[in-house]
Amino acid sequence: MVVWRFDAIGTRWEIESRAELSADSRAAVTVTIDRFDREWSRFRADSLVTRLGIEGGSFTAPDAGPMLDAYRELSAATGGAVNPLVGASLSALGYDAAYSLTPGEPLAAPTDWDRRLDWAEERVTLAPPALIDVGALGKGRLVDRVFDVLAHVDGDLVVDGGGDLRVRGSAVRIGLEHPYDASKAIGVVTLQDAALCASAVNRRAWGDGLHHVLDARTGVPVRAWAATWAIAADAMRADAVATALFFDGGPELAAVWGVEWVRMTTDGRVERSPGCPAELFVASARTPASPRTREE
Structure with a gap:
């Protein structure tokens, strides 16, 4: 396999293919x-979400459409803990466009986000202004986009966007990194x-107990879970479930979407979904009671 490594959106990418990607393929990526x-990106002054955060509009x-439709299900499953208008909450704790990492008071995200945001397929309208952050599933969506751009490439393919990855062809063994080592x-x-x-509280962390996984209802970083991993047919849903698993309702959403998962508490206990294919090395791993679907 030939590996192409590069940096983008603040992380390290690796794309593995049977043969070296052409210049046209790399340019398309x-x-x-x-x-x-x-x-x-809410970290770019020239991005569309930055403009909406200042002016509102469309x-x-x-x-x-695909991302915000998924957010609607994420928000419903987690009782509002996941919310795409959490950008100002992250900024309030210091995870802002300037990476000041200087925390202020926690700020809850707007609870009426799905009334303030209106969308249909490719069109987004927001009023009044608010700061969108799609970190709960955005990187997974981008991995899918890059994967689709390379659909014409023959043979095995691995698209790895900073640990969120999608595989085609031959099986690949992947380690589940311990969040504290x-x-x-x-x-x-x-x-x-x-x-x-995967998602973990040791990634994008600063200060005492400050990290990027917030409960949108309070603006406070989560405390119970340290790391999550999710396996799905596409990376956007895997990324979304990896976020949802930090909250009550995450396992239920995973069951509805057909996503398998593993998660670890901050004190080292591990849970897994009933059909999860992971080989775990920890003796404490357990399978919780099968979650009910929403129709039950």
Whole structure:
């Protein structure tokens, strides 16, 4: 396999393919990532979401419908804990466009986000102004976009966007990194024609107990769960469930979407979904009672 490594959207990407990607393929990947960043990054002064955060109004983006539709389900499943208008909450704790990392008072996100945000397929309208943050599933969506751009590439393919990845072809064994010791893994997953996304409180962390996984209802970082991993057919849903698993309702949403998962508490206990294929190395791993679907 040939590996192409590059930095984009604040993380390290690796794309593995049977043969070296052509210049046209690489250019298409670069254009796809840059377009998504210019549309959805709250860290860019020239992005569309930054403009909406200042002025309100509308913009057109091809990923709007799929991402915001998924957010509606995420929000419903977690009782409002996941919310795309959490950008100002993150900024209030210091995770702002300037990366000041200087925390202020916690700020809850607007609870009426799905009335303030209106969308249909590629069109987004927001009033009054608010700061959108699609971190709960955006990187997974971008991994899917890059994966689709490379659909014409023959043979095996791995698109890894900073640990959120999607695989086609031959199976790949992937370690589940211990959230408190990057030199260790709590288990491994053999992934084939699927996606794996992870989230952990040690990533994008600053200060005492401050990290990027917030409860939108309070603006306070979560405390109970340290890390999550989710396996799905596509990376956006895997990424979304990896976020939802930090909250009550996450396992239920995973069951509805057909996503398998593992999660670890901050005191080292591990849970897994009933059908999760991961090989875990920790003796404390357990399978919780099967979650009910929403129809039950």
